[in-house]
Amino acid sequence: MIERWQLASAQLRSDDAEGVPQCYIRALTGMETTMRIIAAALGLCVLTGCTGINMKQARSGAPVQSVTSQKPAQKIAQCVQFSWQDEAMFGVMTDASTEASDGGYTVFTPAATYFADIRPRGAGSVVSFYAREQGEVATRRLASLATCL
Structure with missing residues (x-):
C-alpha cells in the first residue's frame, strides 16, 4: 500500500499530472509530508526515551565523581558541552547535548553513555559525572569536564 501512494505521488509531480483533480494531488503530497513528520517524531521519542532510562539507571547509583x-x-x-564536542580529543564520538533538568542542566552523549548533572548550589554549582562505560574515554571526558570548573 505504501508503494502505491509513493508511486502515485511521484507520478503526480511529473508533467503527466494533467487531468488529475488538484484535491487528489494535495492529499497525496500532504500524506507524504505527514508520514515524514510521524517517522521523525517516533525516532526522536525512541532516542529520548532510551536516554532517559539510561540516565535514571545510572543516577540510582553513585556518580563516578562529584x-x-x-x-x-x-x-x-x-563549557562541558563544548569541550565534549572536541574532535581532537574524542574522535568521532563528539556528539554532546544539553538539556535543562531539575533546576540545573544535564550534558550527555548519545545513549547517555557519559553525562554530567550540573546543579546550582549556593553561589556556585555541584557537578556529578556518570559513566556507564569505564575506561580511557570516561577518563578523558572527566578530565575535559574538570577544565570547566
Whole structure:
C-alpha cells in the first residue's frame, strides 16, 4: 500500500499530472509530508526515551565523581558541552547535548553513555559525572569536564 501512494505521488509531480483533480494531488503530497513528520517524531521519542532510562539507571547509583565549583551552572554546562564536542580529543564520538533538568542542566552523549548533572548550589554549582562505560574515554571526558570548573 505504501508503494502505491509513493508511486502515485511521484507520478503526480511529473508533467503527466494533467487531468488529475488538484484535491487528489494535495492529499497525496500532504500524506507524504505527514508520514515524514510521524517517522521523525517516533525516532526522536525512541532516542529520548532510551536516554532517559539510561540516565535514571545510572543516577540510582553513585556518580563516578562529584565536584563543586564557584562558577554558575549554566556556564559550566556550556563549557562541558563544548569541550565534549572536541574532535581532537574524542574522535568521532563528539556528539554532546544539553538539556535543562531539575533546576540545573544535564550534558550527555548519545545513549547517555557519559553525562554530567550540573546543579546550582549556593553561589556556585555541584557537578556529578556518570559513566556507564569505564575506561580511557570516561577518563578523558572527566578530565575535559574538570577544565570547566
